[in-house]
Amino acid sequence: MTAETDIARMQNCVDTAVLILWALTGRQFGVCPRLARPCPSQREDSWMPGWSWYVGSAADWVTAECVCGPKCTVSGPGVVHLPGPVYEVTAVTVDGVALAEDAWALEGDRLYATGGRWPNQDLGKPAGMPGTWVVEYLSGLEPPAGADEMVGLLALEFWNACNGGKCRLPRRVESLTRQGVSMKMKDPAVLFQSRSTGIPEIDMWISAINPHQLVAPSSVSSPDYPAGA
Incomplete structure (x- = not known):
């Protein structure tokens, strides 16, 4: 048996252990890379602590409690919602050029533009072309x-079972x-x-x-x- 064969077999044992423990813990954990092309709203919203005010359809001032219900959304040119849960934003690319990390701020699943607003999105063009921008991020819950x-413990038992050793499975x-x-x-x-x-x-x-x-x-x-x- 070659070293390459041992490495491949051990990797299979680790992958199997990960899959089984992921299933036994309710398929809740794991972080995967995702790519999003958000389309920011051009509506300006003004939010204040506790309560917010906005102009209703009849140009009357309306008050609304500033809390999150089952689904909390904030709209405006300076914020976009990413399909979550969001673990970490790894890159934001505008017109094919990566922005500096201080150009955005992540709060939960909301990505804010620290410069004030996000650019428009032209979904008629592929990512990386002028008029497009992309958010690359990790989505999911980190394993506990x-x-x-x-x-490691479970993978070792699979390894022992595959190689005829003493196994607790x-x-x-x-x-x-x-x-x-x-x-x-x-x-x-x-x-x-x-x-x-x-x-x-x-x-x-x-x-x-x-x-x-x-x-x-x-x-x-x-x-x-x-x-x-």
């Missing part, structure tokens, strides 16, 4: 503390008697249904991260907010 160690055999000693092992299919692996330290971590045994991130839907909240 201990995730790297748990991946449960087998399908539920009971075994050898030399007068009886052993009862858990069925891995049953373990997976209970969101566990059969390895105590990993299962303790999974229970702390996903105490309600979610299979996917929770969401709330409403006819008033068809895109979800």
